[in-house]
Amino acid sequence: MPAEPSTLAAERAHLAESRAALRRMREHAAGLSADVAADWVSKQFLESLLDQRVAALADHPDTPLFFGRMDLGDAAEPGLPEVMYVGRRHVHDGDEGRPLVLDWRAPVSRAFYQAGPADPMGWRLRRRFGFQGGELTAFEDEPLDAGPSGPGTSHPASRILTEEIERPRTGPMRDIVATIQPEQDVIVRADLPRTVCVQGAPGTGKTAVGLHRAAYLLFTHRDRLSRSGVLIVGPNRAFLAYISAVLPALGEVRVEQATIGDLLGAPTGEEPAAVSAAKGDARMADVLRKALWLHVRKPEEGLVVTRGIARHRLADHEVREIAAGLRGTTRYGAGRAAFAQRLAHRILVLMERRGEAPDDRVQDQVARSKPVKQIVEQVWPKLTPEQVLYRLLSDADFLRSASKGVLDEREQAAILWPRPARSHRSAKWTAADRALLDELNDLIERTPSLGHLIVDEAQDLSAMQLRALGRRCGTGSATVLGDLAQGTTAWSARSWKEVLAHLGQDGEVTELTLGFRVPGTVLDYAARLLPHIAPELERPRSLRPGAGALDVRRVPGLLPATVTAVRAALDRPGSVGLIVPDAAAAAHVAALEEAGIAHAVLGPESDGTGRLLVIPATLAKGLEYDHVIVAEPAAIAAAEERGLARLYVVLTRAVTSLTVLHEDDLPAALAA
């Protein structure tokens, strides 16, 4: 086909050529056979690898194969291509192996995100493409070689970027691979061994950055991480459902996503926030360690092992010395096994002294013999985390011994159960207890570590929960994402340094303050709360300072006014979120039903689908909607201890418009 004269036509031709090349790559992969494998198991493995390869080469008709292009400057390093197209995956021309599209994660693609007039990195021009469906519709050029003060230095926000952000939302979160910003890219591409911690105002892209970092790390360290694993931890199921499509869109399907409840066990009980906060304190780690090791007791008598007609005897002080030598030097479970082995070894020595020649098998037999088992059980009993915690929370004397010098009487009284269950089996465990059980579990048996952990909304985790996560990346690294201003739990973090210390990771804290989601007018309004909830934080800025509609209105009747506002929002394109105080959710749902307006209700375990979603305020974290209607801010703020922080979360969910309706007075912090 003859090339059309326009630039756009030439770029479309390159897209068509790339698509054809990808098809050939896919056909080639599909034609490979697993028959070369030597045995059945290898064949299955190879088949699955080939299937994955074919799936990874799929061409999604709605997603462009490339979204950017770079043109080389005169002073470039040798070896760079004249022109490179950057996209979601490598595409090459089969015959000559010529790269048609480079994966955004390849080292050379870094320039697409990082080059600027101050440092063009050898490139002359950056071109960004606009797409509709899979079709290329626009492009935007940015000169990079004009020098630090030339045109392009104070580049206005890219139109393609703003359009991408304002594109009406339907369904789950999208990837941002085409428009990752330089300061975000630095975090995405940080080295694997480095733990990074991102403090980011609402909508600065923390979640997006974390997900893209997962994809980057898997691409760059595929072998290592496919063995050790990458895990994303988010606040609840609704949030995980919302972000679930991003990594598959980037070609990564093997990243686990979990809530803290999935990892530590779902809570079966509840308790007052103050009790949870006391149990979440890092000092509980010392109490638990002591509680566990208090179970190692002095032997009441020595050990006698009979073999044939011989009786071998260890005095009680010898048994005591062996136990004392091991106590606290290993994990409890390993120590118990070592205790049995050491006892057996001493018996073996006695046998040798009597002229026997026992081998190692005899030592194992002795270690498993009844008298050794009995004394091990007496001195170093087998324990489950539940048994230890049950005793700690139900036995005031035991709690006093375990927390001596760590918790004062008031703190002990706070965590002691007022009405203990009958046994550890029938005990109800709260979210805070789950973290304590996990700590005990690790004191008994080592928790395996993953290669990399990404923790979102990390400000909401207690010290004990952070320790639990830290164990899961003990030999790996972490990406920690959050916003101190959005901390809504009784134990919310006040400093990232502390968070990193509890995680057991050395890391740097980076701050993101440029908000992509929330328009300027809305962000400024929500930021009135900042001096009251996190005065130390910088005020966030919006990428779209003048954009967005804010409508704050006192109304005579909340429910009818909400219905009217919902109707108006539904007349505009995009998603609509009606965020209400949890206690008022049922009333709002009834009002919508009566008005015949189709809607879904977000629950802790469910992601809502459809254009209009009713969201209880406590579930809004991490989510976003084109149009947000907030009903009765004062009730949201009054519903919980850190209610103003909750309100800050709620007011920062809108991409295009925010309507605030109130019958009661607004909270003083919000009123101008």
Ligand SMILES: Nc1ncnc2c1ncn2[C@@H]1O[C@H](COP(=O)(O)OP(=O)(O)OP(=O)(O)O)[C@@H](O)[C@H]1O
């Ligand atoms: N570089 C970018 N290009 C395009 N869109 C972006 C970019 N960065 C962020 N966004 C968009 O901004 C919105 C907010 O991003 P994200 O949810 O990751 O922010 P966040 O910091 O986690 O917010 P919150 O603290 O409120 O949970 C998302 O729609 C995301 O796709």
